[in-house]
Amino acid sequence: MKAYKIPEATVMRLSIYSRYLQKLIENGTQTISSGEIANGVGVGSAQVRKDLAYFGEFGTRGVGYNVEELFNHLMEILGLDEKWNVIIIGAGKLGSALATYQGFIDRGFNITAILDIDEAIIGKKLMDIEVEHIDLLSKKVKENNVEIGVITVPGSVAQVVTDDLIKAGAKAILNFSPNVLRVPNEIILRNVDLSVNLEVLSFNLSFHK
Amino acid sequence: MKAYKIPEATVMRLSIYSRYLQKLIENGTQTISSGEIANGVGVGSAQVRKDLAYFGEFGTRGVGYNVEELFNHLMEILGLDEKWNVIIIGAGKLGSALATYQGFIDRGFNITAILDIDEAIIGKKLMDIEVEHIDLLSKKVKENNVEIGVITVPGSVAQVVTDDLIKAGAKAILNFSPNVLRVPNEIILRNVDLSVNLEVLSFNLSFHK
Structure with a gap:
């Protein structure tokens, strides 16, 4: 440390x-x-x-x-002298946007897989990554040495997915779902609520009125 | 104030x-x-x-x-006792994800329009908003009393779009493009780089190794 x-x-x-x-x-x-x-x-x-x-x-x-x-x-x-393996769970609009986000690639994050449960999405290609079935979560985390899981699933399933990620070996979770997630102490959790960004603006707009 | x-x-x-x-x-x-x-x-x-x-x-x-x-x-x-009118410029993956982001709607932000230059995207529906041509920017900002512009266009055109938004009357800019934008002092600017979230994790992962 x-x-x-x-x-x-x-x-x-x-x-x-x-x-x-x-x-x-x-x-x-x-x-x-x-x-x-x-x-x-x-x-x-x-x-x-x-x-x-x-x-x-x-x-x-x-x-x-x-x-x-x-x-x-x-x-x-920043830990960016090494590569970090990332998995994205949830291939909806936000998950798809993150999977192809140039900023992640530029900074050396390696998006190893993107998983979803929706058969209509599975098989689609995002850049050069194919959306795969969520049942492969544990296998994908293990075979790609995934350290970071990104959660963009609906709130109702976010905790289950988080538990599965941690059980499979992920060490850090980036949570875009609206739910408060429970993780063990040694796991690094970061919650991202994109509305906070708009609220910093509305605060300032209202402040300056 | x-x-x-x-x-x-x-x-x-x-x-x-x-x-x-x-x-x-x-x-x-x-x-x-x-x-x-x-x-x-x-x-x-x-x-x-x-x-x-x-x-x-x-x-x-x-x-x-x-x-x-x-x-x-x-x-x-937080200024959330009133409604704020928002326009999204750029209907790529990230712009589309933001246009349909439940968190914005839940907190009362009103996405009035989403614009793009790509004819293949224009006319598509995101929730109940149709993607329209970027040429309508000034008209849309004015007729919807837009206060907040959200920028998800490529870096190369971000400054032009920002200038147009401000000229049309927007008071605050949420910038998801990688470019540093120049705005007048009275305009509220917030830059969002989604990779920063992953870097807080890589910092902590590296820190705890």
């Missing part, structure tokens, strides 16, 4: 910094200051320095950060 | 609390303590009290909160 405890908001910003640095690498930029990173991604420069300080000193005073070094370090912190 | 400045993480938790309270109302629960809310949603009870304290005192010491009163108050804070 690594020896630091990082707030989730910091992890999310590190992810954003790393994307920005990747663009800079593509453009041939060699060094950058925390202020330039801050401007580039739209957060305060004190925040950038504080976020990066969790991981020790990489910058050189007056020179700034070496872009490629910082990028590689961030990717390592 | 309301007279408080709230961290975004708090706004996101208020959204989660409000969903939990809604379930309690459906179950007939009348009062609840901050500790019970904390347990129900999986955050610390000090955090719940701190989040709610931004908005003054609603609880009664030793009795707790009246569930319905607290729920109504949270919905008002």
Whole structure:
């Protein structure tokens, strides 16, 4: 286990910094200051320095950060120096969108399979992955060494699917269903409710009225 | 304008609390303590009290909160005591998933239209909304009093679409494209990168190895 405890908001910003640095690498930029990173991604420069300080000193005073070094370090912190095998359960509209989401592929997540119970969907191709029957869940998790299960099934079956994923060996669950899921302590669970994003907007719209 | 400045993480938790309270109302629960809310949603009870304290005192010491009163108050804070008109630009897999996302409907967001440039998609029905041509953007925003534009187009056209939305009168943009968008100061912009969710998991998986 690594020896630091990082707030989730910091992890999310590190992810954003790393994307920005990747663009800079593509453009041939060699060094950058925390202020330039801050401007580039739209957060305060004190925040950038504080976020990066969790991981020790990489910058050189007056020179700034070496872009490629910082990028590689961030990717390592985010666990993106290795590949993670993902399975998607539920091939409805959201599951299909996630299975073909370029952002996952760009960041090195390996979508190994997508499963559903609906015979009308099974057999369809999403990019180069064929939708398969949910009965194959345990087999697919095991044979692909799946670490991460993504749940886009209806709420009524989300807990059963989660239990099956964990029993088969998944270590982390990304839950897009509206249900509160119970998982053992050692399993990492993240709930995503896409409406929260719209509610941050409605909060701000209402706030500024 | 309301007279408080709230961290975004708090706004996101208020959204989660409000969903939990809604379930309690459906179950007939009348009062609840901050500790019970904390347990129900999986955050610390000090955090719940701190989040709610931004908005003054609603609880009664030793009795707790009246569930319905607290729920109504949270919905008002989140701007969900009114309807917001939304337009989705881009009817690919992600746009289609969002157009039919039950979570948006449940929270009162009104998806007024979904537009695309692809003739193969235009005319298709998503729930009861027909995909229409992107040339109608300005007309649709104006005639439906759209406040919020959701962008799921490819990065290469995201800025043009954003400019058009703002010119037509949209006040807030939810951006699912990978591009950094430039908007005037008075426009509320929120970028959603779905991979960040997987990266919080890979960070934690790597952290616990």
